[in-house]
Amino acid sequence: MLGDMSDAHAPDGPQDVVPGRPHGVPSKDSMPVIRPDGVQPPAPAVRHGEIVVHDGGTLPAAPPPETHIVTVFGDARRSGRFRVAPHTSVSLLFGDLTLDLREAILDADVVELRTDMLFGDVRLVVPPGVDVQMRTTTVFGDATVHPGCSTDVPHTHTVVVHGVTVFGDVTVHTLEVGAPIPTLWGRLKTRWAQTRRSSGGT
Known part of the structure; x- marks a missing residue:
């Protein structure tokens, strides 16, 4: 007559769990998928405050947008790299603001910027591909949209600028990433050179 074949030292729980890990707690890393051409890396996992990529590095998550x-x-x-809320307001008193959206993440196809x-x-x-609609009311000031470069790029986002400006200017530039932002002195030099050329000066 056969005796009891069970191991007296075997645990009572299921045997398909990883040793050293409490039962019911899944692994933090997803298992790779075996394919005929090799091992497929696991899908990127999203953790708090970061995005994990396949090579083991991390890409910092953009902070919450300012409204x-x-x-x-x-x-x-x-x-x-920062996020732009669908509705953002700007309040300036004796101050200047440079808002460079060339690497920003727009949270909506249409973003309203009140100044x-x-x-x-x-x-x-x-950047090229962003359409800017200027609806700002100015008193003793200017609201200017410079066409910039690559105006034939299809529009993917729209930025609507509106508000009231008193003794101030709102200027929009369309530039590639990395291109320098024109300064006031640079714009004056360019305008002076164009005036000289049109008048026949050297």
Whole structure:
């Protein structure tokens, strides 16, 4: 008569769990999929504050978008990789703001930017493919959209600029990533050179 063949030292729980890991707790890493051409890496996992890529590196997640930018007696600049909310307001009092959207993440196809300024300037820089609609009301100021480069690129996003500007300017430039933003002195030199050429000067 056969005796009990079970191992007296075997655990009571299921045998398909990884040793050393509590039962019911899944692995943090997904299992790779075996294919005829080799091993397929697991799909990227999303963790808090970062995105994990296949090579083991991480790409920092963009911080939450600002919905209200305030500058009083100072200058501000937003550039690089950051998120832009569908509705963003800018309030300037004796200050300037440079808003470079060439590497930004737009949270909507249409982004509304409200600019209310008193003695302030806003320079908006967008990449080719972003259509800018200027609806700003200016008092003793200018609202200018420079066509920039690659105007034949199909539009993928729209930025609507509206608000009230008193003693200030709103300027929009369309530039490729990495291209320098024209300064006031550079624009004056270019305008002076164009005036000289048109008048026949050397």
